[in-house]
Amino acid sequence: MSKALNFVLCWHMHQPWYQEGIDGDYKLPWVYLHAIKDYEDMVAHLEAHPKMHVVVNFAPVLLEQLDDYAQQLKGWLDDGKVMKDPMLNLLSGATAVPKAPDERYQLLCDCQRANAEKMIDPYPAFKNLLKPFKFMFPDGECGTQDTVCMQYLNSQYFIDVLVWYHIAWLGHALKQTETSEMLIKKAQLFDKKDRRALLELMYDCISSLIPRYRKLAEDGQIEISMTPYGHPIIPLLNDMENMRCAQPDDPVPSYDAYPGGERRSRWHIQRGIDCFQHYFGMRPKGIWLSEGAISEDAISMLEEFDFKWTASGEGVWRNSMNLATHDLEKVHSKRALFHPYVLNEHEAKLYFRDDGLSDMVGFEYSKMNSVDAANDLVHNLENIADFLGNSAGRHVVPVILDGENAWEYYPHNGYYFLNHLYQRLSDHKLVKPTTFSKLDKKIKTHKLEKLCAGSWVYGSFSTWIGEIDKNRAWDRLVEAKIAYDDIMAAGVLDDTEVEIATRQLAVCEGSDWFWWFGEKNSSESVNDFDQLFRAQLKNLYKLLKLDAPANLEEALSVGGGNAENAGTMVRNIG
Numbered sequence: 001m002s003k004a005l006n007f008v009l010c011w012h013m014h015q016p017w018y019q020e021g022i023d024g025d026y027k028l029p030w031v032y033l034h035a036i037k038d039y040e041d042m043v044a045h046l047e048a049h050p051k052m053h054v055v056v057n058f059a060p061v062l063l064e065q066l067d068d069y070a071q072q073l074k075g076w077l078d079d080g081k082v083m084k085d086p087m088l089n090l091l092s093g094a095t096a097v098p099k100a101p102d103e104r105y106q107l108l109c110d111c112q113r114a115n116a117e118k119m120i121d122p123y124p125a126f127k128n129l130l131k132p133f134k135f136m137f138p139d140g141e142c143g144t145q146d147t148v149c150m151q152y153l154n155s156q157y158f159i160d161v162l163v164w165y166h167i168a169w170l171g172h173a174l175k176q177t178e179t180s181e182m183l184i185k186k187a188q189l190f191d192k193k194d195r196r197a198l199l200e201l202m203y204d205c206i207s208s209l210i211p212r213y214r215k216l217a218e219d220g221q222i223e224i225s226m227t228p229y230g231h232p233i234i235p236l237l238n239d240m241e242n243m244r245c246a247q248p249d250d251p252v253p254s255y256d257a258y259p260g261g262e263r264r265s266r267w268h269i270q271r272g273i274d275c276f277q278h279y280f281g282m283r284p285k286g287i288w289l290s291e292g293a294i295s296e297d298a299i300s301m302l303e304e305f306d307f308k309w310t311a312s313g314e315g316v317w318r319n320s321m322n323l324a325t326h327d328l329e330k331v332h333s334k335r336a337l338f339h340p341y342v343l344n345e346h347e348a349k350l351y352f353r354d355d356g357l358s359d360m361v362g363f364e365y366s367k368m369n370s371v372d373a374a375n376d377l378v379h380n381l382e383n384i385a386d387f388l389g390n391s392a393g394r395h396v397v398p399v400i401l402d403g404e405n406a407w408e409y410y411p412h413n414g415y416y417f418l419n420h421l422y423q424r425l426s427d428h429k430l431v432k433p434t435t436f437s438k439l440d441k442k443i444k445t446h447k448l449e450k451l452c453a454g455s456w457v458y459g460s461f462s463t464w465i466g467e468i469d470k471n472r473a474w475d476r477l478v479e480a481k482i483a484y485d486d487i488m489a490a491g492v493l494d495d496t497e498v499e500i501a502t503r504q505l506a507v508c509e510g511s512d513w514f515w516w517f518g519e520k521n522s523s524e525s526v527n528d529f530d531q532l533f534r535a536q537l538k539n540l541y542k543l544l545k546l547d548a549p550a551n552l553e554e555a556l557s558v559g560g561g562n563a564e565n566a567g568t569m570v571r572n573i574g
Helices: 030-048 060-079 086-092 101-110 116-120 124-129 131-136 148-152 155-169 178-186 192-218 234-238 261-280 296-304 314-321 328-332 355-367 370-394 411-426 468-490 495-508 512-516 523-543
Strands: 005-013 054-058 222-226 309-312 341-343 349-352 396-402 431-434 446-448
Touching (some): 005 030, 005 370, 030 060, 030 155, 030 192, 054 060, 060 086, 060 192, 060 261, 086 155, 101 148, 101 155, 155 178, 155 192, 178 192, 192 261, 234 261, 261 296, 314 355, 349 396, 355 396, 370 431, 468 512, 468 523, 495 523, 512 523
Parallel strands (some): 005 054, 309 349, 341 446
Antiparallel strands (some): 341 349
C-alpha cells in the first residue's frame, strides 16, 4: 500500500433553474456566464494537467440548461432564431437597445453584476465606459432613481457596455483566444461582426463543455458524480423531523410534513440518473446529495439505487461523533475525519469534507498571492500526511466546494492558483490526488454508530428551514404539492401534461429558493429569487389548470444582508 495521503478534490457544479417554467425565458443569465468563465476554465485546467485526478459533480438541471443554451446560440447563429435569454438577445442585436430611460438604467445595473475589482477595473476601457453611470448616480445604488438622464446616451454606448460585460465574464482560457484579444484591443464601437464573433466563441465553448468532461471521465482522469434532478433537500422531503437533531428548537413550517416526500425523492434520484446517462453515457457510482444533506433514510434510499458513496460536511461528522462514544483525541485532531464511514449495517460509504481546507479555497486564498496560496494548501496536506505518518495511505482528506463561485474573487479567475496547485499535486510524493470510487476497497471503512442529519453548511438544515421566511416558502410549496396530488388523483391531465407538470414541480422543490430567503443575503438577490420562485409556483398551478392562490402575490422575503460571495457559499464557522 502506498504511504501517500489520499486527497480527493471534489468540485460541485450547480446553477438553479433560471427559466420561468420548463421552457420559458431565462430570468437570470448565470448559467451561460458561469459556463464561459468557470466551467470552461475548470475543464481546461484538467486537460492541461492529465495526472491530476478530481471528482466533478454536476446537477442535472445545470446540464439541461447548458444543453439548452448551446441549442439557442446555434439557432441564432445558423438561422437568426431569437433566443430565450434577454441579455443574449441584446448582445446579439435580436432585441434592440431599449429606449425607455428606466430600462436603460436597469441594463447598466445588470451589466455591473460582477466583482468590480477583479473583473471590471482591470479593463480601463470598460471602467471608463461606466464613468457616466457613476457620475449620474454617485451612490452607485441600482434602485429607485431618476433615470431621465439615460435618454442622452446613444445606443452604441449600451452595445459597447454589453460587449465589455461579456468580455469581463470570459474565463482565462477564452481570454487567450484570437477573438477575445481582437475585441479587447478594439475596445469600443463594436459592430455586428464583433458581436457575432463573441457569440460564436461562446457557442463553441458551451457546446463543447459536456463532451470534454465526458472524455476526461472516459479516460479515467476524473470521476463524475451527480445530485438529484432538481437539487432538492432530500432529507427534508423525506421527513421534516430530520431537522431536529441539529435544530431542536427552531420553528417549523405550518405543515409538519411534505406530502409524498419519499416518492418525490426517489423521482429526483431516478430522473437524475437518467439525465446523467443521457449526457455522459454512464451510470454514476457516487452522488452528492444536494447541499451535502444526509440522513439515515436518505442513505437507505441511495442504496436502493446502488450508489457506492456519498459525502457531506465536517459539521455533520462532528454532530454525529457527539452522539456516540469515540476517541476524543482522534476527533479533536481530525484523525478520525480522514477515512470513509459506513452507517451501522448500511453499505454506502460516507465521506466528510475538511471544512477548514475547503473554506480556505472558497474564501481566503483569493486574498493571497496565487502561488503562495496553492503552496499553502499543499503544505497543509503535507502536514496532515506527516501527522498520520505510516498510516497516511489508509486515510483520505476530502476538500469539497462549489466549482464556480469562488473564482470571481481570485485574480485571473483563479488561473494561477489552480495551475500551480495542479502542477504541484500531479507528481507529489506525499499527497496522492484520487477519486472516491478509486478508493473503494483500498482503504478501511469505519462504522458510524449514529448519524445526526444535516448538511455541509453548519452541519444543519438552517440555511433552508427554521426561519420565518424559509418556513413560509415551505408552506407555499406544500400547498402547491397538495394541489398537484389532487389533480393527479382526479386524472384530468393527459400523459404529456402530467410529465410537464411533474417536471415543473421538481423545479419548485429545488433547494436554492430556500437558500436565498432570510436576512443574510442582499435585497436585490433575494428579490430576484423571491419573484422567480413565486413565478415557478404560479406556473405549476397553471399547468394543473388551477388558479394560483392570492398568497403568491405576496413577497416571501426581502433580505437586507450582505453575505460573503453574494450568498452563493457559506463559510462553516459558528
